[in-house]
Amino acid sequence: MSGAPVSAPAEYDGILLASFGGPEGQEDVIPFLRNVTRGRGIPDERLEEVSHHYRANGGISPINAQNRALKAALEAELAARGIALPVLWGNRNWDPYIPAVLKGAYDAGHRRLLMVTTSAYSSYSSCRQYREDIGMALTETGLDGLLAVDKVRQYFDHPGFVEPFIEGTAVSLARVRAELAAAGTPGAPVHVLFATHSIPTRDAEASGRSVEQPREFAENSAYVAQHLAVADAVMAEVDPGQEWSLVYQSRSGAPHVPWLEPDINDALRELAAAGTKGVVVVPLGFVSDHMEVLWDLDTEARETSAELELAFDRAPTPSTHAKFAAGLVDLVCERTVAHNVAERPAMTTLGPWYDVCRPGCCANFRGDKPAIAEVGSTVGLVSAAGGARP
Template sequence: MSREAAQTVSALEGVGEDGVMEPKRYDALLLASFGGPEGQEDVIPFLRNVTRGRGIPDERLEEVATHYRANGGVSPINAQNRALKAAVEAELERRGIDLPLYWGNRNWEPYTPDTLEQIVEDGHRRVLAFSTSAYSGYSSCRQYREDYGMALRDRGLEGRLTVDKVRQYFDHPGFVEAFAEGLREGLAEVKAELAERGVTEPRLRLLFCTHSIPMTDADAAGPRLPEGEEHEGGNLYTAQHLAVARSVLERVPEAEGIPHSLVYQSRSGAPHIPWLEPDVNDALQELKGEVDGVVLIPLGFVSDHMEVKWDLDTEATDTCRELGIVSRRTPTPGTHPAFVSGLVDLIEERHQANPGSKPERASAAEGGPWPDVCPAGCCVKVMRDGTCRPTVAAVDSEVGAAQGA
């Protein structure tokens, strides 16, 4: 069975033409994420997992490992997932939702296949999963669905366990509000520091930051549009980020009138392959002499993992310092109460606590709410030869630098 076929493992009964599933009774939950090394000895094995099947030698992987080596070989992502799991469990208990929450990663312990085996051993048969990726795209949505199908096939769990996935939640109010609060605080801090320097009428700029991806992958994100139609920004990936940025700004009146733009980070791979631009550091260079302060909003990320810590907190912050620009990087949602509450809202959309109930599908940005079950051909993986085949794992945002290793 191919990964394409394995994707159909989710039970599809009760799915409307709009891709919305009727609520079901689940007996377990799964937090799915990318995973990351937790020590120097883990770094190369982890990167081998990320780039499996591509024959990349360890010497090249060691070049990619620099950021992990500089941080003791530890990615923050696993610790952050443990904290998120605990926060979601507390919110489930507060709401009286009696569902055990498990955790599985794509590329490091605890691995998703092992977690699914444990779920079955514990007597559960219907799982609802949510991931730490909010936007549409192959590695952030479709690949997670394929991961579940491949795991069930490879571990002999087909027919014994059903795994469904909540919708992509870029537009959910809980996700948006977490960024809005951070922007309010970051903007106030930049203004205060500039005031201390005697700048009473500061020139400010807001940069919404997300992971760059190859243009071919961006063009393949989401379902195909009818001929003659086009997404804002040229592709769905960009359009979703622009919509969320507007929704964040609507919640922060202090930001009214301040110019803003969407920028990208963590570009990697062969120079001749086009990726989404501009890079955050290039954008900052263009602002030299034109602004006094910048707020960097990591709009594309759920938690402060390695790329946020390195690409924004180190590289972009260093660029600002060199240019004499006061900067603040706002927090990612992490375990923000609004975000955690929003995740449980997504669970309640799908979990039939009360027979016959149909919970509201909250949405705070254009383009949402996203369907529960994506249409065929949505978010395919574009191979280097230009073909679209969901047969090779894409490198996710946590280790985007490995994309072109």
């Protein structure tokens, strides 16, 4: 999309890799879930009921190890390009916590950080909540006006994110077709399911919205439209004639609250009833194999497929794929004075997305909080020299 607002390149002295975080032992599970659900008044008994996927994995979420690996991959890519920017890592819900990381960064002499998150799409939980967490951390630590934190654009359609999915989907589709051929049913119907995290319908409809620059999106949601556009871009390269659909997983809200549907397991049952013999599941909403991927897809969806006698293969996430690491560094270079990359590639007509979010984008229905990287925001946008940034 031409004409998308961008920020002037700036001088940064560090990169903040920000993520969700996860428990790293059985004793961490309930404290972690308390962090995730804080403010909702959910008792520990209920949290224990929903902890089974962590408990089954030894109380360990894979996300922290994956973030350590991604941090190392980013450091290697930066070093290969001769870019002397340290990579700091902070989590929203588990150690290392973002406020402590920001305080440590300031004490170490950092004055302007550029944040890269492990969420590619536009929604409250995948963009605004990160910006709020930084804004609140700067306020709570007394660093607002002393430490500036900006954020790279949402990168759902950046080639570094999309191309690993193209490669993985092609391999998985070939595997399923080969499995069906080996079973004596060559050419049997196969369906590609692009899976992402379900979110409340209200949040989906607020995603990407702007009070000053309205845009129309497929299914009235930037979150949904972005996934559909990326899935279409993937299949245009893999097999334009192959049938596919977008499905959702990991719903965690109250039954009476509308969330995005269909659930992947419901979709699998409908496909099997309609004569589909094999499925490829592509975790399009995830940058790496989070617990939601390991449990909801590799366990539950795989088991559902086995019950329905569907050939099944799950495509990989970008994780530490060389193209993904290089793409994240390209996103950093878009915003830096040194090593600047002026071109902003996008593989759909929805992007490139905004560097600075529009007012009201991905609204927080639980109340306004200070947030960085939004037009009109003053939190975290004061440079070391004392000048305010637009």
